[in-house]
Amino acid sequence: MRNAGYKVLSPTAILGYGFPEKSFKAGVESRPDCIAVDAGSTDPGPYYLGAGKSFTSRAAVKRDLEFMLAAAMELSVPCIIGTAGGCGAREHVEWNESIIREIARSKGYSFRMAVIHADVSGEDAARALRLGKLHPLHPAPEIDEEEIAKSIRIVAQMGAEPVIKALEMDCSVILCGRCYDPIPFAAPALKRGFDPGLAVHMGKILECASIAATPGSGSDCVMGSLYEDCFELESLNPQRQFTAVSTAAHTLYEKTDPYRLPGPGGTLDLMETRFEGLEGGRVRVSGTGFIASDPYTVKLEGVKSAGFRTISIAGIRDPILIDSIDSVLDSVTKQVRGDTGFTGALLFHVYGKDGVMGALEPERTRASHELGLVMEVIAPDQEEANTVCSFFRSTLLHYGYPRRISTAGNLALLYSPSDISCGRVYEFNIYHLMEVDDPKSLFPIKVYEVS
Amino acid sequence: METVPLTDLAAVIRSKNAGPYELTVDILFKNRDDYEFMKEINYFDRKLFARLYGIGIDKIIALVHFDPASAIKCTMVRPVISGSPGDTDVYGAQQHAPILGLKVPAPVPRKSSVIIR
Numbered sequence: 043m044r045n046a047g048y049k050v051l052s053p054t055a056i057l058g059y060g061f062p063e064k065s066f067k068a069g070v071e072s073r074p075d076c077i078a079v080d081a082g083s084t085d086p087g088p089y090y091l092g093a094g095k096s097f098t099s100r101a102a103v104k105r106d107l108e109f110m111l112a113a114a115m116e117l118s119v120p121c122i123i124g125t126a127g128g129c130g131a132r133e134h135v136e137w138n139e140s141i142i143r144e145i146a147r148s149k150g151y152s153f154r155m156a157v158i159h160a161d162v163s164g165e166d167a168a169r170a171l172r173l174g175k176l177h178p179l180h181p182a183p184e185i186d187e188e189e190i191a192k193s194i195r196i197v198a199q200m201g202a203e204p205v206i207k208a209l210e211m212d213c214s215v216i217l218c219g220r221c222y223d224p225i226p227f228a229a230p231a232l233k234r235g236f237d238p239g240l241a242v243h244m245g246k247i248l249e250c251a252s253i254a255a256t257p258g259s260g261s262d263c264v265m266g267s268l269y270e271d272c273f274e275l276e277s278l279n280p281q282r283q284f285t286a287v288s289t290a291a292h293t294l295y296e297k298t299d300p301y302r303l304p305g306p307g308g309t310l311d312l313m314e315t316r317f318e319g320l321e322g323g324r325v326r327v328s329g330t331g332f333i334a335s336d337p338y339t340v341k342l343e344g345v346k347s348a349g350f351r352t353i354s355i356a357g358i359r360d361p362i363l364i365d366s367i368d369s370v371l372d373s374v375t376k377q378v379r380g381d382t383g384f385t386g387a388l389l390f391h392v393y394g395k396d397g398v399m400g401a402l403e404p405e406r407t408r409a410s411h412e413l414g415l416v417m418e419v420i421a422p423d424q425e426e427a428n429t430v431c432s433f434f435r436s437t438l439l440h441y442g443y444p445r446r447i448s449t450a451g452n453l454a455l456l457y458s459p460s461d462i463s464c465g466r467v468y469e470f471n472i473y474h475l476m477e478v479d480d481p482k483s484l485f486p487i488k489v490y491e492v493s
Numbered sequence: 494m495e496t497v498p499l500t501d502l503a504a505v506i507r508s509k510n511a512g513p514y515e516l517t518v519d520i521l522f523k524n525r526d527d528y529e530f531m532k533e534i535n536y537f538d539r540k541l542f543a544r545l546y547g548i549g550i551d552k553i554i555a556l557v558h559f560d561p562a563s564a565i566k567c568t569m570v571r572p573v574i575s576g577s578p579g580d581t582d583v584y585g586a587q588q589h590a591p592i593l594g595l596k597v598p599a600p601v602p603r604k605s606s607v608i609i610r
Binding site for chain 2: 086087180181182291301316467469470
């Protein structure tokens with residue numbers, strides 16, 4: 043086997059998802075040039091960016107980082123974390139930074155740390171809009187300055203440039219705010235002049251760690267080895283293998299189009315990519331290209347408040363009511379709106395009918411012998427949401443629908459109290475590409491001597 | 494026309510978000526020849542997915558045949574943005590069921606795989 047020009051250890055798919063100690067140790071023993079991890083995702087929805095909270099647990103993140111920092115200190119290689127705290131806004135980065143400092147204190151580590159923020163102010167986004175440098179990512183809609191002003195938090199996905207800058211400053215721990223997922227894995231390789239198509243494509247797979255192996259797992263370690271003309275992936279758990287199909291299949295995962303994968307500064311082009319299974323459960327990937335974009339663009343994600351939510355959960359078992367559920371819910375909704383004057387969101391989720399697929403549900407004629415019902419109200423404040431939900435529940439509970447025989451109550455309420463206040467609700471309102479002159483300008487780097 | 498359940502031919506049928514505004518479904522075939530057959534007859538087109546999900550063809554963003562994984566991918570506009578009021582599936586992970594019921598044309602053995610002695 044040739045000597046890899048660059049080796050990077052990916053311990054887990056999301057920082058805090060964990061990994062077997064044995065796999066990690068095997069990775070450290072083969073002496074990677076970098077230990078990198080992706081900590082983020084938009085999949086858990088808008089709440090975490092809006093509320094400034096992590097969707098992973100502090101104890102779990104600390105556990106993973108203890109192993110990673112110990113190995114980085116032992117090998118004297120950089121440890122790079124992308125999209126700290128799940129969403130990579132200031133609150134998330136600070137949360138993760140406090141964990142790193144806590145570990146350093148208790149273990150007596152000293153190192154130079156870069157913290158790279160990725161927050162974008164509403165004013166900066168609005169200025170970009172005025173200059174024609176902010177474009178919606180289809181199918182996100184066009185926005186105006188009024189809509190931008192509603193955003194509670196906006197982050198931009200950084201490319202490799204700020205991370206490379208931090209590496210040039212000899213930082214051995216690099217904590218990034220919102221970051222394009224492959225970057226923590228690819229940045230050191232790009233700094234060394236490796237082919238961007240291969241480096242970023244390798245990062246694209248490594249950011250999910252063993253999810254691309256078979257059997258797949260979101261919590262097991264992988265070693266990526268980058269050469270001049272290809273890269274290779276190897277599971278660090280002998281029970282998993284990378285095959286040509288498992289790796290190619292992963293390229294589809296969560297993507298719009300597997301042949302074209304856009305990111306900051308350019309697009310991966312997989313038209314000529316070859317996936318080749320090797321002995322020992324490894325895979326070799328080659329032929330991926332990178333098409334630089336001009337101008338350089340970064341993706342912005344922003345969320346706004348949608349109000350406050352209250353829900354009530356109940357079951358329905360009466361076949362007469364189940365038969366006429368649509369018209370009953372329609373009538374109850376109208377009555378509640380009439381009685382309360384409420385114009386906000388009054389929603390039903392009817393499990394056993396179309397609770398999972400909603401408007402996309404093709405099965406329109408059949409309903410289950412029992413239905414699960416979630417009543418939901420979203421109002422400008424929690425008190426109003428509670429009040430309207432209470433009306434909603436009580437009106438439906440005693441509603442006298444046609445052919446009704448069961449006159450004691452229409453709902454099997456699941457809990458006492460029946461209504462649950464859920465707090466603030468958020469929704470994505472910015473999903474746009476912003477043109478930038480300098481890929482580093484949005485991402486200030488703070489350097490600390492931690493000891 | 495002879496048909497077979499798609500679930501006989503597919504190893505994976507799944508749905509997931511592709512970012513908060515898009516829903517994407519993947520069909521991975523067990524066998525390369527079956528995939529090539531479907532690709533040749535162009536059975537999986539935008540019209541089919543629009544019909545399965547009861548949406549306009551303009552809501553289909555991409556329909557891709559991905560040879561390296563013997564896979565067909567269809568990406569569509571989410572009816573509700575992930576996690577916004579009214580959304581029913583934040584990760585988009587349970588939107589694949591309409592595909593599971595498909596009966597597809599039975600693949601005919603390919604010439605290359607017919608061995609004449």
